[in-house]
Structures are given as structure tokens and as C-alpha cells.
Amino acid sequence: xxxxxxxxxxxxxxxxxxxxxxxxxxxxxxxxxxxxxxxxxxxxxxxxxxxxxxxxxxxxxxxxxxxxxxxxxxxxxxxxxxxxxxxxxxxxxxxxxxxxxxxxxxxxxxxxxxxxxxxxxxxxxxxxxxxxxxxxxxxxxxxxxxxxxxxxxxxxxxxxxxxxxxxxxxxxxxxxxxxxx
Amino acid sequence: xxxxxxxxxxxxxxxxxxxxxxxxxxxxxxxxxxxxxxxxxxxxxxxxxxxxxxxxxxxxxxxxxxxxxxxxxxxxxxxxxxxxxxxxxxxxxxxxxxxxxxxxxxxxxxxxxxxxxxxxxxxxxxxxxxxxxxxxxxxxxxxxxxxxxxxxxxxxxxxxxxxxxxxxxxxxxxxxxxxxxxxxxxxxxxxxxxxxxxxxxxxxxxxxxxxxxxxxxxxxxxxxxxxxxxxxxxxxxxxxxxxxxxxxxxxxxxxxxxxxxxxxxxxxxxxxxxxxxxxxxxxxxxxxxxxxxxxxxxxxxxxxxxxx
Numbered sequence: 001x002x003x004x005x006x007x008x009x010x011x012x013x014x015x016x017x018x019x020x021x022x023x024x025x026x027x028x029x030x031x032x033x034x035x036x037x038x039x040x041x042x043x044x045x046x047x048x049x050x051x052x053x054x055x056x057x058x059x060x061x062x063x064x065x066x067x068x069x070x071x072x073x074x075x076x077x078x079x080x081x082x083x084x085x086x087x088x089x090x091x092x093x094x095x096x097x098x099x100x101x102x103x104x105x106x107x108x109x110x111x112x113x114x115x116x117x118x119x120x121x122x123x124x125x126x127x128x129x130x131x132x133x134x135x136x137x138x139x140x141x142x143x144x145x146x147x148x149x150x151x152x153x154x155x156x157x158x159x160x161x162x163x164x165x166x167x168x169x170x171x172x173x174x175x176x177x178x179x180x181x
Numbered sequence: 182x183x184x185x186x187x188x189x190x191x192x193x194x195x196x197x198x199x200x201x202x203x204x205x206x207x208x209x210x211x212x213x214x215x216x217x218x219x220x221x222x223x224x225x226x227x228x229x230x231x232x233x234x235x236x237x238x239x240x241x242x243x244x245x246x247x248x249x250x251x252x253x254x255x256x257x258x259x260x261x262x263x264x265x266x267x268x269x270x271x272x273x274x275x276x277x278x279x280x281x282x283x284x285x286x287x288x289x290x291x292x293x294x295x296x297x298x299x300x301x302x303x304x305x306x307x308x309x310x311x312x313x314x315x316x317x318x319x320x321x322x323x324x325x326x327x328x329x330x331x332x333x334x335x336x337x338x339x340x341x342x343x344x345x346x347x348x349x350x351x352x353x354x355x356x357x358x359x360x361x362x363x364x365x366x367x368x369x370x371x372x373x374x375x376x377x378x379x380x381x382x383x384x385x386x387x388x389x390x391x392x393x394x395x396x397x398x399x400x401x402x403x404x405x406x407x408x409x410x411x412x413x414x415x416x417x418x419x420x421x422x423x424x425x426x427x428x429x430x431x432x433x434x435x436x437x438x439x440x441x442x443x444x445x446x447x448x449x450x451x452x453x454x455x456x457x458x459x460x461x462x463x464x465x466x467x468x469x470x471x472x473x474x475x476x477x478x479x480x481x482x483x484x485x486x487x488x489x
Binding site for chain 1: 447
């Protein structure tokens, strides 16, 4: 009799453990889908933003100026910057660059962010690309497949003012089989 | 028995069988390394299949090869024999909606893996396909050479070893010089390969390449970080192929393969198929994935996908 009780107890315990593992495993898996790989504000390993030489910090020139919030064509400075293929009719400089703190970018929420976090700015509109980028699918990721990974900022491949990827010359084609001796 | 009969039995009579035997033995002896050949040649001549070598024998082989390559290329060369990692099955993703056909991967691979520069050996071949036709290999072009890529109306599909889970190439090898390792990488023992090229005929992806001549590898361009089953300098007359850069990926600090690192558009993805958080798993579970020649049941671990 005592033996039988023991059997029941052990069987029950085993069943409970199995169910717990299955549920926990499932929950763990769902966790993976529900949580982004990293939180919004956490840093990604990125090289420094690709500034034109000598242009940063912006405050060096801008600190002495009174900001002019009026939308206009820039005639004296930054004439090389052309908004192209990037909703140029809908927006201009101060939609992304902060008016008061020139060394920062500005999210729609008004939050100021560093240039090294510019992916958050781009991710406001390009949410699907942002998700893929954080997973390491969109864009290039170097480093170690089983360790520390380095990302590139959006701006390293896409000029933020003219983001379409520019064509590049290809490397030499392979030798034709008949020419290989 | 008369004297004549005894004599008839004792004199040397050369039968056809004996003559052939002698001829074969003589020719065989000629094929052996000469007496003045260095010990290294004798050793490589009698080296066993890599999978049959004991630890001590592997050490000897490695030190012999390192000495040999060091002398040939004038710099210290490392020959690794790192085994597969536990719980790792390598998978590769290639984003067909991003690839621009610039061939940076082709030459990145050549530089990393010590392929022959002359005659030319490329492990990666980039196909140019027409968007209207889709993946139609009959109309693929790999000698395209415009001023700039990508070209309008075209997309590009690089092809390299697919590291099949069910590889046809290893099955046809008559000497078992090529096999699939536990991390899914199909490798070749260049010292055991007899150069029959059956595997090249069996591979549906054209991923295996033959060294028709002694590989022309300039000492200055030689990558001294090598693996025995991977990118060590090859002799003439053996078949070689992509190994997912095992000299990089099998290490504890596993760097991405050279083609992944060099791709300017980030179209190439690499990771552990058994790790649910790896990027390759994300690709397979969330993107449209395309497998080349899926109907052949080779079960490649090379997944083409469309990220958009």
C-alpha cells in the first residue's frame, strides 16, 4: 500500500515537471518574439557617424546665431545638401535637426538624441527596416557570429538627405573558361 | 623421371603472368619517391585519410605542412585543425532583394581562402538574372561587366557551396576524401583527394573547382591563417570548395566569413541554425526564403531570401 502511494507521488511529480518545462519553454519562446532584441535606448556598437570633415560640432558656428525657424532654401551655407527622394516637399532641416541644441537630432516626440543614435530617428518612419536592422537582417553586421557584433548606422550607407543607395562599379568578371590556360 | 624432364621443370620459364607481375612491380617502384627525396615527401606519400589520423599523427602532419608552407611563402603559416563546435550547425542567408552584383564577395573570398590567382579559381559566381523572368538559370549571365551595378531590370544571385545536408558530392567520392562535418560544413582532404572530379559532376551548384595547374598564389597575397580542411594552399590536381571560412567561423571568437564582412550592402547573413536568436533563424522564420534547386532534395543550408 505504502509502495503504491509512493508510485503515485513520483508519477505526479514527474508529470508536473514535464508540464512546467513545456509551458516555461513555450513562454520563453514567446518572450523572444515579444521583446525586441535590445531596448530602444541601449547602445549598439557603431562606428562614429559619417560627418563631413570639420562640420561637427555644429554649435561651433550655430551657437552665435539666432535660429530662424522659417522654412526656406539655404543660400549661404550647406548649399551642397539637397533633399532628394526623401519626401523633400513634406519636410526640411528642423524636422530632424534640433533648433535649440544644434549638436543633437530631434525625434517627433521632441526628445533630443545624439547623432550616434540616429537609427531611432530613421526608425520613426522606417519601422520595418529598423526592426530588421536591430535583428541584423537589414544592413551590414560585422564582428563575430557568436559574439560581439558591430553595426553600421543608417547614414553610413544611406545619405540621410538623399538616401537611395548609389550604384558602384563592379569588380572584374571571371575569366572565361576558354581563356584559362 | 628423366634428366631432361627434371631440367625442363627447373629452368626459368617466363609466363605471361609472371612478366606482367614483374612489370607492375617495377613500375610501382618507379612511382615511389626516390632515395634522395626529403623525408617530408615520404611522409605525405604514406599519410592516411585525415579522419583516420591519431592526435599525434595530426600534430606531425600540421608541423610538416607549416614548415613546408613557411618555406614556400617566406612567412610563418598557421595550419589549424579546429574541430566542429558542439551544438552548432552553420546556416547562410543571402538577400536577393539587396544584392547589387558588385562581386566584392568573389574577391574577398579569393583573398581570404588562398585560391589560385593564375589560373583563376573563384568559389563564388555571381549570376545576373532578369527581373521579368525571375530565377531562370537558362537566362543567367555571369560575365556581365557594366560601368555600374545594379543595372535596371536585373537582379543578382551569387552562387557558392550550399553545404547541403544531403550532399551528392560526398557520396560519389571513390576514396572518401570529402565528407560532411558535424557542423554541416562539407570539406575536402586535399592530401587524400585523387582528382577524379566525380564530385564536381555530382554537384548541382557548380560549387567545386579543380586545380588544373599548380595554384599560382603570390607569397605577398597568401593568407597565413589557414585550416587543414579549409584554406591552406592546395596542391595541383585536387578539388576545392567554399568551407564557410572555417578558419574564422570555427574559432571561439568566431568571425563572420570574409564574404559577409566585405558585402557593401549587407546582403549576406550567417549564423547558427540551432540558435533560435541568430539572424539566420530570424530570416528563415520571418522572410520569404528561396532554396535553389530544392527539388533535388540536397537540403542546402544556404538560404536565399527577400527582405522586402
